[in-house]
Amino acid sequence: MKFKYLLLAPAALVAAGCAQLSPKEAVQPVVEPERAERSPVLPNVNLTNPLLFQYLVSEVAGQRGDMGLATEGMLDLAKTTRDPRLAKRATEMALQSRREAPALEAATLWQQIDPDEAQARQAVAAILLNSGRLQEAKPHLEKLLAGEGDKVGGALLHLNQMLSRQKDKPATLALVQELAAPYLNRAEAHFTIAYAAWSAGQDELALREIREASQLRSGWEAAVLFQGQLLQRTSISETLEFYRSLLGEYPKMQDVRLAYARLLVSDRQYVEARAQFEKLLNDLPGNPEVSLSVGLLAMQLKDYDAAEKHLKQALAGQYRDEAMVRMYLGQLFDERERYDEAADWYGSVGRGEQYVPAQIRRAAMLAKQGKLSEARQYLRQIPVLNNQQRVQVVVAEAHLLRDAKAYDEAFELLGKALEKLPNYPDLLYDHAMAAEKLGKIDVLEQDLRKLIQIKPDYAHAYNALGYTLADRTERLDEARQLIEKALELAPDDFFIMDSLGWVHYRMGQLDKAEDTLRRAYTGQHDAEIAAHLGEVLWARGKREEAEKIWRDALKENPGHETLLNVINKFIPAK
Template identity: 40%
Template structure:
């Protein structure tokens, strides 16, 4: 019986010290100087004021600092505002503004921000703060005027694109979502030829939950700059957010057809395909990235993992070895390499890969696998001794050691001993779902069907959406009993939770076969084997095809599967059954 493949496996911070608050003349700030172009703003003296450090000023500055550190932001705001008005120091005006904003004292914040802008009219930060206060106090037209001043200044500096993104960020924090989007739309109309303006609007609209406006805006950005990869990726994310994965895939494919060198888009497309469980297509895309950038360790690793997922063991081995060359510290790649050669029964090589894993987060798994391959090499006693020498740091690792020992005994067909090991572990950890599931597998081998059913139902009582348990119970009822309606109920629930799980599809196909519905059985089983080329799925599909009268295709399915997994007992048994 195979149910699934189990793998081992503002508090505000006031700036500066007192000496920085009171004044000595300083040089003009280079950023402010660059920002204030002659056409954007009137020329304003940006030098800091000379202000006497009198007792009242000193008191207010100290009060503001101490109150801010103690979290009394309202007191800090009022004290710093008094000091700012007295000294006309823009730094104090800035602190007073931020403190009042944090305290949501918008009238105080407005007065402080207006002073800040008066003292530093070329400061984008000052105008952004003032605009945000206008938005919070229901004055969007005045906020828009401040943003327009920022755009004019940044346009003079050839920095318009970044200005739009900053404005979108400010608007995104506003309480009134509708007003913020409308303000941004008006600002974009002043520079309709700037792709970044539309892109910024798309970002703001997504933040405010208006995906339709976002989609229209990003489409316009791509019309103006068709090769803009960042905009293309954002467009795809919008489509996914609209739950239109198929349309997102079509968009990716069209974009890459027009711009095949857009590597970043290709990588995201490959990840999208993984999300859709389209392993083969994802592998093809990552493989292309790896061919174009052979030193890209992430792409090479992705190809190796996807090749392993699709049971292309030779390719998986090649790319995983290349991963280790490019990134020697990737111990997880060594574990996967061990699994690849282990599947090919090259147990000595598997032991070498597991043995190369250094101390760290992968070490426990590697040592556990090393014990398993030692057992597969025929020395079960040494393997169990090695397993018991591994230090388990928590219950999860203790469970993994038990499951590893159970697997060794199961592989050796010592099912009674495996059951004893699991029974002992369950006495110590009776609630563990993995141990209950493993015992159900062993109990099925020993024809203890009541125990199989009891353990699986216990799992489902604790976790009603446990797909593995639903699938296992449904398959058992379909295969070993005539309680087909119950099997249908469990498998339908499993399929609802994981509609593309190949093992659940296989179980549903087998149930259809057992109830005489061969057409539906073949449909489910073909879907399953297209997702995962598994020997037991091939055994089931071949049997149904043979019984349905398509013996030629049945032989073809069995032959292909036998070529790839000649050691599969399920496959050999079914072939012997129909072709003795």
């Protein structure tokens, strides 16, 4: 069962911190199409004292925060005068006060008074959409699109923004298909349909539409990135080949190269990923984000000189999170066993979000040098600002004790902390893990069930409880249900997938166990997953493959306790 670590490994940072944009973000920023200035036709109304007085009363009421009175007065003025400027102002006031009915009434009046004003029609459409009245909004949207002429492409993309908050995604997709139907000779129409299809969970339709968009407008990077993200849901290898082929045709597509490099990191192809990042660095010299990515990949490949160079370049280029770069420079020198320099870098992290994690790393470095007592003392003198930071420090100390196999002390430390802070998820989780090491399964179950009650979306709590029940008891059906719930909450978590494979194995479902564990190991080459997969393969008579997986995992994780135990169980030392 996996513990959560205090800091992501460098490759994990590249993969997580450089995650691809969602399709929604890939479309952003989409600006509303520019409109030519026009002067509305104004009514022939004399500005009488009563009209002026009512106008001033409405504006003053608005300034004082009484938007109900302000809207009522301004809307009444607009009805009396039929002045589009007053109808517009009444619409603004009603929207500001979030009063849907008067906002729609004012906007409708504005649109009736000035039927050629696109802003008025757009206001009516937006208000109707905001209340989910899609079909009522449809004729207004159709007229808005028809009025765009050659700029209709931008207006079609703007639909994504207007419709993004709709809860009924299938109905939204149907509306978009109807609105886009007259413009299917334009790439933007297919992009908009693809986005709506993706939002509605219809990936196949989304993929067909985005491919059509790319054919109509070759080299459109936004469409390419969207297509890549859709492909990635089903096949990493197919997505990599798609990016590779496209870059052969369009080598200057920097965003596509960036997406390709990030996906290579996720697929653990670090050497090729580094080559792609270095190409980006040549095209974008001095770019701190790319420098950081290259530095972290070099660090993953243990090319420490190159890692130092690029991380310092990211720092010199004013990377947006300077403290994070300083912490990774500390980790770099820590791995090189240049502890004084590592301590300097950790110490240079200023007060802020990264301060406590950096000091925790510094304490872990002391423990690694055999100075456990000094490391614990260092942790206890870290100034904390709140209970959350206090919990971080306690959990860090417990991890040091766990690594030193001082399980009783870790359990006691976490227990005392829980007496003062009984409802903190991280304390409950780690206390449960310490209990597991001591065989206190009843305490583990009590902690994790309380954690699930406090935080019902905490996937790792369901997983930890399910795995423990599967591994230590015969409550296998209950274990499977807990793990399936965890996987529902975190469907892409390979460690939870490993737990599911393990419970299948314990239930005698060897086919399911092998299939699930292979998928988990493909996604995450972890030593514990390797141990489980090897055991299942051994049970199925595939002993040569099991031994190979164990040996390969042991090369990368020498001394791993779970891995050594399973190897000794099936291949006793002679």
